[in-house]
Amino acid sequence: MKRILFLLSIFVLIPVCFYLALDRENIDINEFRLNSGYEEVKLSDGITSYKDIGDKNNKVIVLVHGATFGSLAYEEYVDVFTENGYRVITYDQYGRGYSDRIHNDVSIELMEKQLKELIDYCEVKDVILYGVSFGAAVVAKYTANNPENVSFVGYQVPLINSANIPLLSIAKIPLYGDLLTRGFLVPGVLKRIEEYEDLMSKKLLDHYIGQFNVKGTEKFFKKFFLGNATGNRLEDHSIIGNKSIPSYFAYAEDDTEIDSKLVEETIKKYQSPIVKKYSGGHFFASGIEKEVAQEFIDSIK
Numbered sequence: 136m137k138r139i140l141f142l143l144s145i146f147v148l149i150p151v152c153f154y155l156a157l158d159r160e161n162i163d164i165n166e167f168r169l170n171s172g173y174e175e176v177k178l179s180d181g182i183t184s185y186k187d188i189g190d191k192n193n194k195v196i197v198l199v200h201g202a203t204f205g206s207l208a209y210e211e212y213v214d215v216f217t218e219n220g221y222r223v224i225t226y227d228q229y230g231r232g233y234s235d236r237i238h239n240d241v242s243i244e245l246m247e248k249q250l251k252e253l254i255d256y257c258e259v260k261d262v263i264l265y266g267v268s269f270g271a272a273v274v275a276k277y278t279a280n281n282p283e284n285v286s287f288v289g290y291q292v293p294l295i296n297s298a299n300i301p302l303l304s305i306a307k308i309p310l311y312g313d314l315l316t317r318g319f320l321v322p323g324v325l326k327r328i329e330e331y332e333d334l335m336s337k338k339l340l341d342h343y344i345g346q347f348n349v350k351g352t353e354k355f356f357k358k359f360f361l362g363n364a365t366g367n368r369l370e371d372h373s374i375i376g377n378k379s380i381p382s383y384f385a386y387a388e389d390d391t392e393i394d395s396k397l398v399e400e401t402i403k404k405y406q407s408p409i410v411k412k413y414s415g416g417h418f419f420a421s422g423i424e425k426e427v428a429q430e431f432i433d434s435i436k
Contacts, residue, residue: 158317160350167349168233178252180245181235185226187257188213193222195259199250200225201268202294202365203324205232207342209267215428221263226253228273230359232342236351241358243366247276254284265289265431268393268417272368279371282378289383289431292390292417295372295397297365316357321347324356334421369401376404383434385411385420385427392417409434 168175173184186206196216200206206225216223227234228246237245250273254262264285266274271293278285325347332340346352359365375382382405386398402408411430413419420427 159321159348160353162345162348162350164233164235164349164351167345171233173227173233175233176253176256178249178256180239180249181229181237183226183229183235183249183253184233185224185253186213187222187224189217189220189222191222193220194263195222195224195257195261196263196265197224197226197250197254197259199264199266199270199273200228200231201270202359203231203327204343205234205346207232207339209424211424212265212428215425215432219429219432221432224253224257224259228270230352230355232346236349236355238351238354238358241355241362241364243272243276243364243368246273246364247280250274250277251281260284261286263287263289263435265291266293267291269294269365272365275368275371275375278380279374282375282380285380287381287383287435288375289385289434291385291420291427292387292393293368293384293398293401294365294393295369295401296367296394312357316353320360321353321356328418331418331421369404372401372404376406379406381435382408383411383431384408385413385430387413387416387419389414390417390419 168184171184173186175182175184177183198206198209198212198216200209205227209225213223213225226249229235229237229249230241262284264274264278264287266272266289268291271290272295274288274290275293278288325344328335328340328343335343384398384402384405386393386395388395402410411434415421
């Protein structure tokens, strides 16, 4: 009996205690989004927080953020786009920023559906899309399925296919998977920006960290990384390339998070795309956001 109790404490009680002790989620999404400055719309799967800036008669750019940073990280891009006479729509994808945390089916199809519903809600028929990292995967999925609605498509450090992460297989195990997510996955996502803190405003840094205190964020990220959201988008890019939609790629050859060789393989599927190579890794644009945004605008022109 003592042996059973000992094993129970080692394999169940201690992990449960660690799991409870590491809980960081202490705020409701409605409280977090108070005074955010964002508009809200109830779409099919939840509330989406967004901004729609500029003259409604101007050409529209929709900017789609990556896997962890919300749209607040791209305010300097928005400033450049609007200064050049564009109407700009940015939004927080489900599970990030000020939008709802949902868990039923965290997939690339869900993220594309959110983008499509928001574009329809804003009554945009002809759109320029700009996606960063995972946002580029969402943009590719949408463009492949709705090529008639897209007049120009831009990708920055585009996620083409996810890396193989062995620990994610453990995340499927009850209790231990939740402990792994809480103890390693979420802290790892927070740690990845440490070297860029000096290039971020306090407002953005506080927002980035604060979103992980929202109830349901951890559960969302577990489902996000275990699902197909970060899967292979090569087929989507092949479809887009065959449609001859004007396109733009910006990537870093020294990116340790995105395989630059896979990006270059993807570029070959397009007809005469505009390509900009940088150095500085996955966050090469940190500190030079306005220059990168202006290069994109110049490419459209």
